[in-house]
Amino acid sequence: MDKNNGNICQLLEMLDHPETYSEQEILDIINHDEDTRETYHLLVEAKRSSRQTDTPVDVDAAWKRFCQKHQPTQLRFGWLKIAAAFIGVIFFVGMAVAAIWSITSSFSSTSEGNDHQLLTLFGNNSPHRRGAERWAAEVVGDSTIVFDNVPLDQILPQIADFYHVTVDFRNNDARQLRFYFVWKPEDKIEVLIKKLNHFESLSVELKDNKIVVE
């Protein structure tokens, strides 16, 4: 057996049972010399050539699989938004409870006898900084949220996330309209739209999973 055939045999033996060789031994065999390296690469190509087939590819099925894989990313973001909205609500509640606790501890006599719990939270436009810009979200009872003097472009995105829809402001002036609005998350979206349309200055409709503000 000549030297080249000896190298090929060694390669073939190693390829049959690579688990009996250490990583270094494998590399030593493959990199024994330039000729052996070339032979290994030729075997890699021989293997690849056997994989070349003209089997028809089902592109439709692949596209569906891709869409399924791709969509969860969007849904995941959707869930993140919902989770963020809930965290936001919990944060609101927590802050409001803290505010109430602080108010009640200072003015305990004013809250005594009140069976209606009113929680008020001041946003970034706190009256301490910008009195005219005061807005508040009030949480009443277990789930009802009252937006008090809150711009529409802050109310609607939060609510829309909850219903898995988006908001389309076709009338930019409507963004800054401020409302006192009571939102019950258990309301169906159609009920919400109806309630919003009770405001004279507002025209809202649900189109293709969008709350469209005209």
Next chain:
Amino acid sequence: MLEQPILEQLFRRNYSEMIRLARVLLGDDEEAEDVVQDVFLRVADSNVAPKNDGYLLIAVRNTCLNRIRQMKVHDQVKRLLPVETEIDLQHIDKQLERLDDIAAFVEERLEEPHRSIFLLRFGEDLTIAEIARRLGMNPNTTYKYLTQSIQQIKNHFKRS
């Protein structure tokens, strides 16, 4: 994010070629699909479509080579994948052409039982002992024939 209709058009136009390349390079259908989907996910997340379709094949090739690089040497040789991937950074068309030439050579120029032994070893991943058993041959003779076939292919492709 790339618009869905543009993405779908790109996908439908290029998927077959991309999946074939990934299968050839990785030898694993599931992993190949994973690579191609991965490339399209990256395309989907970008704001602009690739400059040309060739980019998609290069992306598949590079993703496959990255995966191979990350494997352990034992897994690389068990699946007959390259342990050095630099050599694979040639023009994709030329590489595929060479694979076609090798397949044609095996089919047309190797005689029996050399051709069957070669195809059982590299097409069906049988060990020499398994091939010998299947063909009712002596394992040493099987080794000899396979070695001769490899030498013959080497000589042919060295010359060309």
